[in-house]
Amino acid sequence: MLAKYVARRFLASILVVLGVTAITLALMKTTSGSYVPGIDLNPSLRPEDIARLRADLGLDRPGWEWYATWIWGVLHGDFGHSMIDGSTVWSHVADRLPNTIELTGTAILIGVLIAIPVGVIGALRHGTKTDHTMTVVSVAGFAVPQFWMGLILILIFSVTLEQHGLPWLPSSGAYSAVNGGDFFDRLEHLILPATVLSFFYISTWSRFIRSSMLEVLSQDYIRTARAKGMSERRVVYLHGLRNALIPLITLIGLELPGLVSGGLVVEVVFGWPGIGKLAFERALQYDYTTVMGVTFFATLLVIAGNLLADVLYGVLDPRIRYG
Amino acid sequence: MIGPSRVAELEMPGAAVETAAGRPAQSYWNESWERLRHNPIGMMAGVLILIFALIAILAPAFSAVITHFQPQSIDLSATFRPPGATHLIGTDELGRDTLTRLIWGGRVTLGVAFLTVGIALTVGTATGMAAGYYGGWIDDLLMRFVDTVLAIPAIFLFILMSILIHPTPITLAAIIASVGWGSVARLVRGEVLSVKQRDFILATRSIGARDFRMMFRHLLPNVLPVLIVAASLGVGQIILIEAALDFLGLGIQPPTPSWGNMLTNAESYFYHSAWLVYFPGIMIFVTVLASNVFGNAIRDAFDPRLKT
Numbered sequence: 001m002l003a004k005y006v007a008r009r010f011l012a013s014i015l016v017v018l019g020v021t022a023i024t025l026a027l028m029k030t031t032s033g034s035y036v037p038g039i040d041l042n043p044s045l046r047p048e049d050i051a052r053l054r055a056d057l058g059l060d061r062p063g064w065e066w067y068a069t070w071i072w073g074v075l076h077g078d079f080g081h082s083m084i085d086g087s088t089v090w091s092h093v094a095d096r097l098p099n100t101i102e103l104t105g106t107a108i109l110i111g112v113l114i115a116i117p118v119g120v121i122g123a124l125r126h127g128t129k130t131d132h133t134m135t136v137v138s139v140a141g142f143a144v145p146q147f148w149m150g151l152i153l154i155l156i157f158s159v160t161l162e163q164h165g166l167p168w169l170p171s172s173g174a175y176s177a178v179n180g181g182d183f184f185d186r187l188e189h190l191i192l193p194a195t196v197l198s199f200f201y202i203s204t205w206s207r208f209i210r211s212s213m214l215e216v217l218s219q220d221y222i223r224t225a226r227a228k229g230m231s232e233r234r235v236v237y238l239h240g241l242r243n244a245l246i247p248l249i250t251l252i253g254l255e256l257p258g259l260v261s262g263g264l265v266v267e268v269v270f271g272w273p274g275i276g277k278l279a280f281e282r283a284l285q286y287d288y289t290t291v292m293g294v295t296f297f298a299t300l301l302v303i304a305g306n307l308l309a310d311v312l313y314g315v316l317d318p319r320i321r322y323g
Numbered sequence: 324m325i326g327p328s329r330v331a332e333l334e335m336p337g338a339a340v341e342t343a344a345g346r347p348a349q350s351y352w353n354e355s356w357e358r359l360r361h362n363p364i365g366m367m368a369g370v371l372i373l374i375f376a377l378i379a380i381l382a383p384a385f386s387a388v389i390t391h392f393q394p395q396s397i398d399l400s401a402t403f404r405p406p407g408a409t410h411l412i413g414t415d416e417l418g419r420d421t422l423t424r425l426i427w428g429g430r431v432t433l434g435v436a437f438l439t440v441g442i443a444l445t446v447g448t449a450t451g452m453a454a455g456y457y458g459g460w461i462d463d464l465l466m467r468f469v470d471t472v473l474a475i476p477a478i479f480l481f482i483l484m485s486i487l488i489h490p491t492p493i494t495l496a497a498i499i500a501s502v503g504w505g506s507v508a509r510l511v512r513g514e515v516l517s518v519k520q521r522d523f524i525l526a527t528r529s530i531g532a533r534d535f536r537m538m539f540r541h542l543l544p545n546v547l548p549v550l551i552v553a554a555s556l557g558v559g560q561i562i563l564i565e566a567a568l569d570f571l572g573l574g575i576q577p578p579t580p581s582w583g584n585m586l587t588n589a590e591s592y593f594y595h596s597a598w599l600v601y602f603p604g605i606m607i608f609v610t611v612l613a614s615n616v617f618g619n620a621i622r623d624a625f626d627p628r629l630k631t
Contacts (some may be wrong), residue, residue, distance in 0.1 A: 002602035012467075012470075014470075015467065016470055016471050016474045017474075018477045019467075019468075019471035019473055019474075020474055023471070023472075024475070024477065024483065027480075027483040027484065027487055028483060033573075073620070084504055085403065121611055132618060139612070139615060139616065140608075140612060141613075142559070142560065142612075143563075143608050143609075143611035143612035143615055144608055145505055145563055145566050145567065145570075145583075145604060145607050145608065145611075146567070147351075147566075147570050147586070147604075148566075148600075148607065151586065151589060151590065151600050151604070152600065152604065154590070154593070155597055155600060159593045159594060159597075163594070258549055264569050265478075265570075265571070268571060276478075279479060279482075280478075280482060280571070283479065283482045283483060283486065284482070284486065287434050291479075291483075294476070294479075295476070295479055298476040298479065299474055299475065299476070302474050302476065303474065
């Protein structure tokens with residue numbers, strides 16, 4: 001049953017991936033037309049050089065032919081070479097991915113660790129001052145622009161602290177260029193961007209856990225557990241929280257594409273050398289192959305995230321059946 | 324025979340209030356408005372948005388009467404002036420008055436947000452309505468297209484499209500709406516599928532109503548509450564997206580001020596002019612907060628089932 005469901009979803013996913021990459025290529029083709037990436041860097045190129053470059057990069061061929069070649073390469077595990085610097089797209093992704101996973105992974109972890117207790121306390125103290133305060137904070141959390149929060153944190157913890165001669169936090173990059181790269185150096189660089197990103201997760205997820213917990217606590221089986229004399233602690237944590245966390249799995253699964261695109265703005269503000277920043281910079285330079293590679297990868301993550309969330313949901317909650 | 328006294332006995336306390344006799348019949352819209360009116364925080368947020376919208380519309384009057392500056396008038400002898408009497412909240416790197424630019428920036432930001440909601444709702448409703456009403460291969464085709472659009476990481480689509488179309492406020496709204504319409508289409512389709520099953524639709528069909536009439540006279544009014552809720556909850560998110568695009572240099576292009584692009588260069592002037600960073604961000608924050616609070620109030624009023 002499950003295998004059949006996954007297989008059908010997988011087939012549908014192939015169509016979606018084809019659709020997404022085709023739309024991306026079509027947009028880039030329309031945008032840049034006959035543009036050769038990197039052409040502005042060298043004003044002494046003659047028209048015949050440009051024509052030769054276009055032929056080398058396959059830009060003289062019609063879009064559908066380029067697309068077919070690209071798909072053929074992808075099927076053989078070859079994502080091609082960057083049109084800007086000639087190194088493989090795969091090496092670019094492999095280069096940037098660990099940084100992005102470091103940032104997003106930390107943010108998701110902090111998000112879960114803080115959001116669950118906050119949500120549970122909100123539900124248990126439903127309607128009290130504590131609950132109201134936490135609600136106000138998380139509603140406000142939705143409304144803060146991430147890039148602005150990043151700027152303010154840089155202003156406080158990098159600029160102002162430095163101006164007053166106090167120890168300050170680095171505002172850009174994932175590690176120091178000079179003598180950097182050890183654990184504490186990376187941690188120091190991670191603090192500000194991870195704070196901005198996890199703040200967003202905390203405000204979303206804590207609200208979610210609160211309402212999910214409230215719903216679970218009003219169920220009959222909770223009343224049964226209480227009626228048979230189970231301690232309140234066991235009722236809340238064993239029966240309540242375990243069921244209330246099931247929907248959270250979906251939310252975290254849906255964050256999987258965020259590994260690539262969700263942190264883009266934060267990566268740009270903090271100069272974090274991740275996938276999002278790579279995609280952003282290369283799209284501005286019409287690096288077709290790199291953008292196609294990252295888009296492909298990001299779309300796979302969207303689909304995998306949705307599927308994983310659905311399947312886990314069914315595994316954790318036997319009441320759900322796959323149609 | 325049951326006399327009046329027996330009836331009184333049968334009535335349960337509490338239930339009596341709900342009977343038709345005890346309470347004048349009210350239309351759905353009246354009831355919703357009543358619920359909204361009794362939500363003071365929601366109403367305050369709504370009034371705040373209204374005030375911001377008025378200031379945005381009257382921006383030319385403000386810069387003529389109150390600030391005495393134009394948003395794009397450069398004064399290189401007055402760069403980086405801190406907040407003071409002439410420039411209430413200071414000037415930027417070209418000596419432009421920050422307050423004036425904030426007011427004009429609000430005009431752009433709010434205008435784009437409302438236009439985006441309008442486009443997303445129109446396209447999304449048309450698609451969802453057609454998919455839900457006709458079903459079959461039309462449904463399959465439209466919904467698979469929606470799946471594909473929603474599977475593209477939105478930020479990539481924005482980047483590529485804003486390179487493709489040089490963004491003006493109107494094209495920027497179209498770019499942001501090009502993603503937003505997908506979820507509206509799903510929502511409307513789901514709602515149409517459920518309304519379609521009701522008896523009054525069968526009755527309407529049996530008296531020979533045509534497709535067009537069915538969709539616009541009978542289905543649309545029933546989908547409207549869901550649309551209003553979706554629209555009011557969407558405004559805040561759209562303002563955030565628009566601000567982020569402007570900040571990245573993919574949205575409204577300078578010298579036209581917007582709250583997002585006023586922050587683009589802010590990082591360079593941290594050391595001496597921090598006020599340039601505070602105010603545009605606070606405006607975005609307050610507006611998005613008010614929109615979200617008002618959106619929640621609208622949802623509670625129009626669809627009490629969803630109340631959390």
